[in-house]
Amino acid sequence: MLAEAGQAGAAVARFLSTNAAAIDALADRLRAAPPAAIVTCARGSSDHAATYGKYVLETALGIPVASAAPSIASVFAAPVAQGAERLVIAMSQSGRSPDLIATVAAHQRAGALVVALVNDAASPLAQMADTLLPLEAGAERSVAATKSCLVAMAGLAALAAAWARDAALAAAVRALPDHLSDAFALDWSAAEAPLVAASSLFVLGRGYGFGIAQEAALKLKETAALHAEAFSAAEVRHGPMTIVRAGFPVLAFATSDAAGDAVRAVAREFAARGAIVRLADAGGGGDLPARATHPAIEPLLMLQSFYRLTNAVALARGLDPDRPPHLSKVTRTL
Known part of the structure; x- marks a missing residue:
């Protein structure tokens, strides 16, 4: 992987x-x-x-x-x-x-x-x-x-x-x-320890970044056996945010545009509650380094950095990211 x-x-x-x-x-x-x-x-x-x-x-x-x-x-x-x-x-x-x-x-x-x-x-x-x-x-x-x-x-x-x-x-x-x-060479190790220790977490994005939040949540499930749920930074306010309290892990992806502002705002709110927030922020100031370019392209770069992180998390949890149990390369759904 x-x-x-x-x-x-x-x-x-x-x-x-x-x-x-x-x-x-x-x-x-x-x-x-x-x-x-x-x-x-x-x-x-x-x-x-x-x-x-x-x-x-x-x-x-x-x-x-x-x-x-x-x-x-x-x-x-x-x-x-x-x-x-x-x-x-x-x-x-x-x-x-x-x-x-x-x-x-x-x-x-x-x-x-x-x-x-x-x-x-x-x-x-x-x-x-x-x-x-x-x-x-x-x-x-x-x-x-x-x-x-x-x-x-x-x-x-x-x-x-x-x-x-x-x-x-x-x-x-x-x-x-x-x-x-x-992006693949960037150091996202600041997120490794919280994810290795987690049993459940939220992954947040919005706009161009929502699809990569979904992809990151899937990868954490299939490679690291972590229960990760992806939410829009707007949708998470409609009920799911009740779960977020002190010690709850949150991984967030913020683009450099107005959609990223929504992610940054909810990340600050969750951090104020004591949640363990790790923010990739193309607008600057996040815990995880991310490059600013066109806002529609920034999520791809964040996802590339994340792939290295999830591989490390899976290995640290004693799992083989290349061969998740119960899964096959081609899924022939009917």
Whole structure:
């Protein structure tokens, strides 16, 4: 896991080089015939990339983005209504989960344009795509996905930048490979001891950072056997914050924008209650170092730093992060 996470910068560079022409052509097509809605289809880490993509695409384009529930097609066999043009973005490391394939097929029959970001370019999902954007992450043998998740996020940011003709975001995406390598070297050991000793914790983000909060919580569950729950810094105020008291661990990701202000505010509030708060803050002043760049790119850099941390936490808790019990690399949900 540690070695594969460290390859993310090179993997993003390959993805951008391989897919530059395809992304530009897709962006031209989508500007000429904008979809009324965007539907994402993914599970696990790929679904957290989709959450990130929702914020990037909606803020850049103003087009609603919703997550498909795969059981609608695979369990209930419900048809998808014909109607306004839809874009379906399917994401998967393996491209072989039956419920994702069934969901994409149902939307395709209803006339949707399908874009697939898949690491296995020979997979059934990849073969179904109208536009295939291979992740180019290389072999990922650890059960816990790392570099493929980061590449999928980078791919969504690259598509949003090209589609919206956002020069600032495009420049930040181009710089991402080098910045990921720098982020992987940052020292987040200040969070290690509280997490090693924890039995439960909250992981907070907002806006562009909410998807990485989800991904961090999943990684702590699957690699370190920690009960971690991800919340938006706004949603945590609606009931869950009652749990936070003295000694309760909180890991928070704050971007340098207004969404990050909300994370910083709730982190201060929890710290005042005596919670053990560790804050990665691209706005400066956090316990964990984080680079300021485009706010939509900062979460990817924080996630890269986090992957090194969670590997260390798992090992310190006596677990093997590469082979979590009861899990397999390809999850074939129906």
